[in-house]
Amino acid sequence: MSAKVIEGKRIAQEIREEIRQETERLKERGIVPGLAVVLVGGDPASAVYVGNKEKTCKEMGFHSEVHRLPEETTQEQLLAVVADLNRNDAVHGILVQLPLPKHIAEKAVIDAIAVEKDVDGFSPQSTGNLVIGDESLLPCTPAGIIELIRRAGVDPAGKHAVVIGRSNIVGKPVAMLLLRENATVTICHSRTENMEAIASQADILVVAIGKPKAIGRRYVKPGAIVIDVGVNRLESGKLAGDVDYDECLDVAGAITPVPGGVGPMTIAMLMQNTLKAAKRKAGV
Ligand SMILES: Nc1nc2c(c(=O)[nH]1)N[C@@H](CN(C=O)c1ccc(C(=O)N[C@@H](CCC(=O)O)C(=O)O)cc1)CN2
Numbered sequence: 001m002s003a004k005v006i007e008g009k010r011i012a013q014e015i016r017e018e019i020r021q022e023t024e025r026l027k028e029r030g031i032v033p034g035l036a037v038v039l040v041g042g043d044p045a046s047a048v049y050v051g052n053k054e055k056t057c058k059e060m061g062f063h064s065e066v067h068r069l070p071e072e073t074t075q076e077q078l079l080a081v082v083a084d085l086n087r088n089d090a091v092h093g094i095l096v097q098l099p100l101p102k103h104i105a106e107k108a109v110i111d112a113i114a115v116e117k118d119v120d121g122f123s124p125q126s127t128g129n130l131v132i133g134d135e136s137l138l139p140c141t142p143a144g145i146i147e148l149i150r151r152a153g154v155d156p157a158g159k160h161a162v163v164i165g166r167s168n169i170v171g172k173p174v175a176m177l178l179l180r181e182n183a184t185v186t187i188c189h190s191r192t193e194n195m196e197a198i199a200s201q202a203d204i205l206v207v208a209i210g211k212p213k214a215i216g217r218r219y220v221k222p223g224a225i226v227i228d229v230g231v232n233r234l235e236s237g238k239l240a241g242d243v244d245y246d247e248c249l250d251v252a253g254a255i256t257p258v259p260g261g262v263g264p265m266t267i268a269m270l271m272q273n274t275l276k277a278a279k280r281k282a283g284v
Pocket residue numbers: 049095096097098099120140141231239258259260261262263264265266267
C-alpha cells in the first residue's frame with residue numbers, strides 16, 4: 001500500500017492564512033507584527049529564501065525590513081545592525097540568514113539577538129528554554145515538523161521517534177520537541193553503529209543529514225511516519241530529500257515529499273513566531 005503523502009505546502013498555506021487573519025484583527029488594535037531579515041553576501045539560495053520571507057511578510061500584512069549587506073561586511077558592522085534592530089520598536093522578530101560568510105562568527109551574531117526577538121529560536125537562551133520546557137520561540141523547522149506530525153493525525157506520546165542528524169538547528173531541537181511530546185527519542189548520527197537496525201524500529205523517523213536519498217526502505221519500519229528535512233540540489237537541477245522517497249513510499253505509513261514537505265513549514269513557522277513575539281510585546 002502507498003504511504004499517505006503529508007502535504008507540507010498545503011498545510012503551510014493553511015497556517016499562513018490563519019496568521020493573515022489574526023494579523024488583520026491585531027492591526028485593528030494598532031498592533032503590526034514586524035520582521036527584520038538580515039542577509040550578508042550573495043549566496044543564491046539564501047537570496048531566494050530571504051526573498052520568499054519578504055514576500056510572505058507582505059502577504060501576512062506584517063511590517064517587513066530586509067537588510068541586504070555586502071559580502072565584505074565585518075562582524076562588528078553586522079553586530080551594529082543587530083543592535084539597532086534590537087532597539088527598533090517596529091521590529092518584533094530578527095532573523096540573520098545562515099550561512100554567514102566565513103569571516104563572521106555565527107555564534108557571536110546569534111547571541112547578540114535579543115531573546116524576545118529571536119524568531120529563529122537559535123540563541124542559547126531560547127535553546128535552554130526549549131530543553132527545560134519553558135515558554136520560548138521555537139526553532140522554525142523543528143516546530144514545523146511537530147506541526148506536520150500533529151496534522152498527519154499522529155500523537156508522538158509513547159511512540160519511538162528516531163532522529164537521524166544532530167545539528168543544532170534541526171536534529172537536536174526536534175529531538176527535544178519530540179521528547180516534550182512524550183515520545184521515546186533516539187538520536188542517530190555519523191558515528192552511530194547499526195543505524196539501519198535502530199531506524200527501522202522507529203514509529204516516527206526524522207531525517208536531517210543533508211545527503212540526497214541516503215535513507216532507503218531498509219531504514220523504514222512498515223507503517224512508520226517519515227519526515228524528510230533534506231533539501232538537496234542534484235546535478236540535474238532537481239531537488240531531492242535525504243530519504244529515497246520512491247523507494248520508501250510503499251513501506252511508510254506517511255511521508256513528506258521534497259519539495260513541498262518540511263521546507264514550506266519553515267517560513268510559515270517564522271511568521272507564527274513573529275506574530276507571537278508581537279503579541280507578547282503588546283501583552284495580548
Ligand atoms: N536563519 C536561518 N537560516 C537558515 C534557515 C533558518 O531556518 N534560519 N533554514 C535554511 C533555509 N531556509 C530558510 O531560511 C529554507 C529552506 C528551504 C525552504 C523551502 O521551502 N524549500 C522548498 C524548496 C525550495 C527550492 O525550490 O529551493 C521545499 O522544501 O519545498 C524554506 C526555507 C538555511 N538557513
